[in-house]
Amino acid sequence: MNIPNSSSAPAPGEYAGDEVSAIVLDPGWSTTRAGFAGEDVPKSVIPSFYGQIDSDSGSQYLFGENAIHNPLGNLQVKNPWGDDGIVEDWETATKLWEYAITSKLTGTKAGHPSKNGLNDGNDTNGDAMDVDMDTVENQEKPLEDSPLLVTEPGWNSAKAREKTIEIAMEEWGTPAFYLQKTGVLAAFASGKASGIIIDVGASHTSVTPVLDGMVLRKGVQKSTLAGNFVSNQIRLIFKQSQPEIPLTPHYLVKAKTPVDAGAPAQAIYKTFNIPPHDSFRRLEEERVLTEFKESVVEIWPGPGRLSNGTNEEIAKSMPGRPFEMPDGWNQVFGLDRFRPAEALFDAKAAVQDADNPRPKDEHTIPRLVQAAVQHVDADQRPLLLQNIVVTGGSTLLYKFNDRLNYEINSIYPSTRNKLIAPGPVVERKYAAWIGGSILASLGSFHQLWISKKEYEEHGANIVEKRCR
Amino acid sequence: MASGRDVRDMLGLPICTDAQKSAVQKRAKPAAPARRIHGVAREVAALYGERPPPVAVYEEKKTYRAKRQSTGPVKKWVQQPFTNQARSDGLVLKHWRRKPTTAPPVQDGEDLAMEDGENTEPYIENSAEFVKYNISVDLPTFTDEEYDAHLRSEDWSREETDYLFEVVKDYSYRWAVIWDRYDYQPANKSHLTQETVDRNESSQALAALPFAPAKTRTVEDLKARFYDISAKLMKLRIPEMQMDADQYSLYETLSKFDPNLERNRKNLAAALMNRNMDEVKEEEFLLAELQRINMAANRLDAEREELRARLDAPISNQQVQAGLASFTSSQALQALFSQLFQQDRSKKRASGGGSGPARLSLNASDLIQTPSSSTHPHLSASARRQSTATQPAAQTPIRTLPPQQEYRYNVSTHDRLTSGVTFGSDKLLKMRQAKSNVQTQKIATALAELGIAEVIQIPTSKVGEQFEGLINKVSKLIDMRKVREKEEGEIRVLEAMKERRMSEVKQDPSSNSAADGKTKQEIPDSQEMPSMDGEGEDEDADGDADADGEPDADADGDADIDAEGEEDEDAEGEEESRQPSEMASSRAQSQSAAGHKRSASVFSQTSNKSTKRARK
Numbered sequence A: 001m002n003i004p005n006s007s008s009a010p011a012p013g014e015y016a017g018d019e020v021s022a023i024v025l026d027p028g029w030s031t032t033r034a035g036f037a038g039e040d041v042p043k044s045v046i047p048s049f050y051g052q053i054d055s056d057s058g059s060q061y062l063f064g065e066n067a068i069h070n071p072l073g074n075l076q077v078k079n080p081w082g083d084d085g086i087v088e089d090w091e092t093a094t095k096l097w098e099y100a101i102t103s104k105l106t107g108t109k110a111g112h113p114s115k116n117g118l119n120d121g122n123d124t125n126g127d128a129m130d131v132d133m134d135t136v137e138n139q140e141k142p143l144e145d146s147p148l149l150v151t152e153p154g155w156n157s158a159k160a161r162e163k164t165i166e167i168a169m170e171e172w173g174t175p176a177f178y179l180q181k182t183g184v185l186a187a188f189a190s191g192k193a194s195g196i197i198i199d200v201g202a203s204h205t206s207v208t209p210v211l212d213g214m215v216l217r218k219g220v221q222k223s224t225l226a227g228n229f230v231s232n233q234i235r236l237i238f239k240q241s242q243p244e245i246p247l248t249p250h251y252l253v254k255a256k257t258p259v260d261a262g263a264p265a266q267a268i269y270k271t272f273n274i275p276p277h278d279s280f281r282r283l284e285e286e287r288v289l290t291e292f293k294e295s296v297v298e299i300w301p302g303p304g305r306l307s308n309g310t311n312e313e314i315a316k317s318m319p320g321r322p323f324e325m326p327d328g329w330n331q332v333f334g335l336d337r338f339r340p341a342e343a344l345f346d347a348k349a350a351v352q353d354a355d356n357p358r359p360k361d362e363h364t365i366p367r368l369v370q371a372a373v374q375h376v377d378a379d380q381r382p383l384l385l386q387n388i389v390v391t392g393g394s395t396l397l398y399k400f401n402d403r404l405n406y407e408i409n410s411i412y413p414s415t416r417n418k419l420i421a422p423g424p425v426v427e428r429k430y431a432a433w434i435g436g437s438i439l440a441s442l443g444s445f446h447q448l449w450i451s452k453k454e455y456e457e458h459g460a461n462i463v464e465k466r467c468r
Numbered sequence B: 001m002a003s004g005r006d007v008r009d010m011l012g013l014p015i016c017t018d019a020q021k022s023a024v025q026k027r028a029k030p031a032a033p034a035r036r037i038h039g040v041a042r043e044v045a046a047l048y049g050e051r052p053p054p055v056a057v058y059e060e061k062k063t064y065r066a067k068r069q070s071t072g073p074v075k076k077w078v079q080q081p082f083t084n085q086a087r088s089d090g091l092v093l094k095h096w097r098r099k100p101t102t103a104p105p106v107q108d109g110e111d112l113a114m115e116d117g118e119n120t121e122p123y124i125e126n127s128a129e130f131v132k133y134n135i136s137v138d139l140p141t142f143t144d145e146e147y148d149a150h151l152r153s154e155d156w157s158r159e160e161t162d163y164l165f166e167v168v169k170d171y172s173y174r175w176a177v178i179w180d181r182y183d184y185q186p187a188n189k190s191h192l193t194q195e196t197v198d199r200n201e202s203s204q205a206l207a208a209l210p211f212a213p214a215k216t217r218t219v220e221d222l223k224a225r226f227y228d229i230s231a232k233l234m235k236l237r238i239p240e241m242q243m244d245a246d247q248y249s250l251y252e253t254l255s256k257f258d259p260n261l262e263r264n265r266k267n268l269a270a271a272l273m274n275r276n277m278d279e280v281k282e283e284e285f286l287l288a289e290l291q292r293i294n295m296a297a298n299r300l301d302a303e304r305e306e307l308r309a310r311l312d313a314p315i316s317n318q319q320v321q322a323g324l325a326s327f328t329s330s331q332a333l334q335a336l337f338s339q340l341f342q343q344d345r346s347k348k349r350a351s352g353g354g355s356g357p358a359r360l361s362l363n364a365s366d367l368i369q370t371p372s373s374s375t376h377p378h379l380s381a382s383a384r385r386q387s388t389a390t391q392p393a394a395q396t397p398i399r400t401l402p403p404q405q406e407y408r409y410n411v412s413t414h415d416r417l418t419s420g421v422t423f424g425s426d427k428l429l430k431m432r433q434a435k436s437n438v439q440t441q442k443i444a445t446a447l448a449e450l451g452i453a454e455v456i457q458i459p460t461s462k463v464g465e466q467f468e469g470l471i472n473k474v475s476k477l478i479d480m481r482k483v484r485e486k487e488e489g490e491i492r493v494l495e496a497m498k499e500r501r502m503s504e505v506k507q508d509p510s511s512n513s514a515a516d517g518k519t520k521q522e523i524p525d526s527q528e529m530p531s532m533d534g535e536g537e538d539e540d541a542d543g544d545a546d547a548d549g550e551p552d553a554d555a556d557g558d559a560d561i562d563a564e565g566e567e568d569e570d571a572e573g574e575e576e577s578r579q580p581s582e583m584a585s586s587r588a589q590s591q592s593a594a595g596h597k598r599s600a601s602v603f604s605q606t607s608n609k610s611t612k613r614a615r616k
């Protein structure tokens, strides 16, 4: 009942808002985000990894943050995503996404009104609300009452798109469905309808030119130089340093005692009767590495590359950053902290070994941007360069934006280039979801949904026609 | 408090009641801090001390909560199913809406029952709220006959044309997107791909597509086809004669679309964008250089202008101009004048009425004054006032009218106004007179030749200007003639010498060297600086003298140069009673006519002078 002022939310009529309790699902390689359209953060963020324990009685699947970090015997950790940034294992992906939706959104726990008829549990304890009971007979379908907006990468295949609508319509029973590219949605989240979207996620870095809310397909570029690549670089640096830096995840450490910087760790380690699978250890190591990325890794901000002239000397002279491993080993990282991510911009700076060859030059972010711009109509290029939206978890690397800005300005010195990088971490990580949340809560979007009826009439192929 | 009271006093409001009030307030005030502020811990409140807190503390509960209005019983919300009119498939979605309150209160009571009843046969709202956003673009349409009759194309099949129209409709004329998504797969590929091969090659530069299909069309190709069809259809529907202005201009743009031009433009635009840092820097550097050169050129022009003006009619010094730039309004001038006048007077008084120091203050401006005023070196206070007053007025840009109006109202602006009233005819008459009688006569004959009357009837300023230009040209002409005669004479002399030498060579080859030396002396003498004997030094001295700011010294230089010229001029050079301005002008003219080298050297000299002067 507050008096509206400049900081209060606008009335729905002002922005054509008309919420229909749509659910937005933004599946990514590292996390899967789901939530109700119209909200500002996804309510449900779960890891895209899942646990699998094979036993004689069949496989048991474990989903969610709590389950997969528990070191159970024989636990395997898997990811349904393929190497090309498109879902590979559809069966588990479906289960995983369903878990993301039902565990926090449509399940019994959430107090949201839309729980009314569309849950998987049977213990609907209706409050004093006006309860709508007409969907009780369709209990087995989790999304009976909620339209679903799913995001997809810019290079998604037609097959994968059809598969997605099939799952949504047939397995989840959603009344309406839409598929939208992450690039477009990330641009919407920043309030832009046109622009170049640079998304540096976990498995892929993608550069997507968007014009008036439509992806320019010819310009979409992707490469694997992203978060996972940086993690891998850190591993290599640890391995190649003298002496080798041990990488011990938390679950192996029972107790630790403080040691001097660089001294070997003194810790008591846990033992397991039936140890979890190697993939579990890898996942846990990845958590340590993400921590390392968050707190230590820095990108040389320019001008020039790290290897240029005296830049390394300058970097060396900057105060280092300390890091302590779960087992107590600690060190102050000087020049080394600049090295893991340098290859995102300069392929020849990549740390290499026999299994990890030098990445291709054209996969670095500046070259991707250049290629993307090259494939756009010449008249639109300046417009796009004025709206360079930066999103994805790995863009949170310290000084990432400074460097990107420098690189883009040195490629296009004669245009006005502007980076749009939302400050809040949540907006950077979940930009695509937020854009979806905006889109799906618009009244004007209602006419774009693919309804169940249309799906039944035209078949799965309808996504190709409707979601372009 | 006092101010409020004053205001009341001024407004004639009763004060006594107010005083009572304020007394009450005064009493209340010290009590205020003691009051507990809700929502702030006592310890924190204690830290405030006596003074008011640095930030305004509002009690949230009291300030920000709007009063809750009791508007009756709690409103019910329902998840209202609705259909969107923009959809044809009757998709039913649900949104939250207030339960309609229009229903009579009797039914309101049996809410839940109603709800249940509605479930079996729910009311479905038909929402048209957002239909307005469901727009589709207008496209020209054509029939099969029309296509066959008018729209056929070598390059485009009917199927592809239809496909193009479909895509244009789908993407609402967003050509960049249309081109991006354009992916026509002909049913029988063979015959068309052949044709487009060479097209592809030409368009490769723009559309270097990694996933390009065999048949590539550039944006320009697509646009050209579409615009072509649109134009033709438009003409078919509305004959050109009947189009209104808008339609016709649309028709023109459509039919005039030139894909090659567009392509070239885009290539240029792309090339402009793809320049690297060095090129951009170079361009920036060049632009800066250009600007610098332009500025230098402007300055040079201004200097030249000033020089010319000085040679024609000396205007006041640059420095003074700069100094006086601030005195642009008449008030400022008045103030300046009275200030100067006061200074002058006080100084006079201080020095016991002696005009010595006081004169100094104004002498500087006297020096750079118009010749007319410098011819009256003894200045009374009033004369000085005149000179100081008129001179700044020359720099005052009073108000500029547009040229037509200036012409119409016969308004003219002057750099410098001479005091007093002059007759236009006098001016014209003056112009006819050169510094020497011979010259004057020459001018007169030239004018007579041109058929200009002795007395010009209406000597307006325009006529004066024209006449001045004419006179300038005439005197130039005369100078040129003079030079020609001189050169011819020299040629004659040289030829005579050559002949003589030839005959000498024939007679006596030993005298060769002497003759050589002679010619060597002769040739530079006729063309270069007259620096063989004392003349050059003289001119230097003249330059120095000029730099010192003595305009009269010019006369000497003039005489020198003339002395080197013709005989008849020689004597006239001594007539020093002429105004230096005229002398200078004639000098400049004679010099500029006397050959490039000399004029250049003179210019550089004079510009030296002017810079020296400016520095002073």
Ligand SMILES: Nc1ncnc2c1ncn2[C@@H]1O[C@H](COP(=O)(O)OP(=O)(O)OP(=O)(O)O)[C@@H](O)[C@H]1O
Pocket (backbone or CB within 6 Å): A027, A028, A029, A030, A031, A032, A200, A201, A202, A203, A204, A205, A226, A227, A228, A290, A293, A294, A391, A392, A393, A394, A395, A396, A397, A398, A429
């Ligand atoms: N603060 C941080 N600093 C550096 N890296 C971070 C930070 N936070 C997250 N990351 C990295 O960002 C990546 C996750 O980003 P994001 O959630 O955008 O990926 P995703 O969308 O799940 O993956 P993809 O887009 O490849 O499908 C992980 O590799 C993680 O290590």
Ligand SMILES: [Mg+2]
Pocket (backbone or CB within 6 Å): A028, A029, A182, A199, A201, A202, A392
């Ligand atoms: Mg992502």
